Amino acid sequence: MHRIYENEDLVVFWNSEKCFHAKKCVTGSPKTFNINRKPWINLDEADNKEVWQAIEKCPSGALRCLYRHNIDVKADIENRRSVAYDGDKQVGECDYEESDGVWNIYHTEVLPEYEGKGIAKRLVFRLIEESERNMVRLEATCSYARKVIEE
Ligand code: SF4
DSSP: OEEEEEOSSEEEEEETTTOOOOOHHHHHOTTTBOTTSSSSBOTTSSOHHHHHHHHHTOSSSOEEEEEOTTOEEEEEGGGTEEEEEETTEEEEEEEEEEETTEEEEEEEEEOGGGTTSSHHHHHHHHHHHHHHHTTOEEEESSHHHHHHHHO
16 A cells, blocks of 8 residues: 655655564654554654654665655546646646556656656655555656566
């Protein structure tokens, strides 16, 4: 299972398949990471520096953190894509086609002036999370998306 958690400044990705519950994150920021709470990650309870440092202590690679840069990334299932917005301006998208219960990502693109902010990764992650919610398999002929999925 993959989940995305956000606050105003940070985006955190969690991959439960890699998480072996060493609980280093819990020790590093007990207010943020609490395995007895649902959702178990709450990014509004501690300052961002503490959250980031706790994530760096994760030994498994189950947690990843990026800055949000005020970019919203949303799933748009009706149009088979995830989309990134800077306010009202669309700055990136990740598109998939659907066949026999499989979503295949064939295109990922971010405007050149928005590159280097982790937006493409967030677009793919949004579809990973969404495909799990819809119980479909996710594949990618887009080489960038495939790399993110395989990570
Ligand atoms: S430190 Fe990493 S592996 Fe350990 S519980 Fe936290 S997320 Fe899971």
